[in-house]
Amino acid sequence: MTVSTADNTPLNSDDTSQVKPLRYPVICIDGPSGAGKGTVTWRLAQALNYQLLDSGALYRIVGLKAFEAGLITADTNQTIDETAVLALTQSLEIAFVPNNESGRVDILVNGEAVGEQVRNETVGGYASQIAVFPTVRQALLKLQQDMATRSGLVADGRDMGTVVFPDADVKVYLTASAEARAERRVTQLLNAGQTADFEAILTTIKARDERDENRTTAPSKPAEDALLLDSSTLDANTVYEQVKKHCQDQGICFNS
Numbered sequence: 546m547t548v549s550t551a552d553n554t555p556l557n558s559d560d561t562s563q564v565k566p567l568r569y570p571v572i573c574i575d576g577p578s579g580a581g582k583g584t585v586t587w588r589l590a591q592a593l594n595y596q597l598l599d600s601g602a603l604y605r606i607v608g609l610k611a612f613e614a615g616l617i618t619a620d621t622n623q624t625i626d627e628t629a630v631l632a633l634t635q636s637l638e639i640a641f642v643p644n645n646e647s648g649r650v651d652i653l654v655n656g657e658a659v660g661e662q663v664r665n666e667t668v669g670g671y672a673s674q675i676a677v678f679p680t681v682r683q684a685l686l687k688l689q690q691d692m693a694t695r696s697g698l699v700a701d702g703r704d705m706g707t708v709v710f711p712d713a714d715v716k717v718y719l720t721a722s723a724e725a726r727a728e729r730r731v732t733q734l735l736n737a738g739q740t741a742d743f744e745a746i747l748t749t750i751k752a753r754d755e756r757d758e759n760r761t762t763a764p765s766k767p768a769e770d771a772l773l774l775d776s777s778t779l780d781a782n783t784v785y786e787q788v789k790k791h792c793q794d795q796g797i798c799f800n801s
């Protein structure tokens with residue numbers, strides 16, 4: 546797999562000939578689904594002019610492609626062929642392109658845009674099923690780490706602060722009650738003109754939490770040096786201001 550960034554320069558995980566520049570700042574925002582990671586990550590990346598790593602998108606793409614290839618079915622108790630998912634992962638070329646209109650990052654896979662489909666809860670479930678595989682995580686590891694060699698980076702995920710960037714300048718573990726997170730998803734879906742069932746969403750969010758927090762490799766958990774922030778009763782702006790303050794306390798400079 547290759548991953549390229551906004552300037553479309555491929556990041557080749559096998560290329561050891563390049564001399565690494567001085568280390569750029571890295572900010573990690575980890576936490577469960579719906580905690581508000583993507584929202585705060587986007588604002589930080591905009592304010593600091595850093596690159597953004599949406600690591601969940603990588604797992605979602607692999608999950609979706611594995612489903613399309615018939616390697617995963619809707620049955621959550623199935624046995625998935627790790628070797629086949631790894632081979633599929635290694636065959637993908639992924640590009641991240643920031644989209645200022647939507648406030649999200651558009652994703653191209655093998656040159657083709659992946660639509661909003663990749664963001665839905667079903668694909669989130671597929672992602673968490675293949676995310677338990679150590680070989681798949683390993684295949685994605687260096688590609689993620691290489692994104693911090695060109696500019697400052699804000700990275701959103703589950704294991705950014707614990708595994709991918711253990712030496713990061715700032716680590717935040719953003720959480721919220723499962724009910725608050727499910728409520729946010731409902732609002733998000735309704736705003737997008739879709740239907741949403743609170744109980745069904747709450748059940749899938751809890752199932753994903755369970756799988757992500759209890760897997761053996763890179764479980765979702767706060768790094769020892771992370772700021773823990775519960776956003777259940779905080780609005781998105783207050784969360785941003787608190788994370789910004791923490792970044793400043795750790796020596797990150799904002800122009801505005």
Ligand SMILES: Nc1ncnc2c1ncn2[C@@H]1O[C@H](COP(=O)(O)OP(=O)(O)O)[C@@H](O)[C@H]1O
Pocket residue numbers: 576577578579580581582583584585729730732733776779780781782784
């Ligand atoms: N603190 C907050 N309070 C209420 N809604 C929020 C908050 N932070 C984010 N949201 C909204 O909740 C939804 C999920 O946020 P998102 O940033 O995508 O979460 P995550 O990346 O952790 O899954 C979005 O619609 C977002 O606008």
Ligand SMILES: Nc1ccn([C@@H]2O[C@H](COP(=O)(O)OP(=O)(O)O)[C@@H](O)[C@H]2O)c(=O)n1
Pocket residue numbers: 576577578579580583600601602604605669672673674676701702703704705753757
């Ligand atoms: N660094 C990461 C990011 C995501 N993931 C997996 O990918 C799934 C989708 O991640 P996501 O960040 O896109 O999900 P949301 O938090 O946006 O719902 C998660 O439930 C995890 O199983 C992971 O294992 N490690």
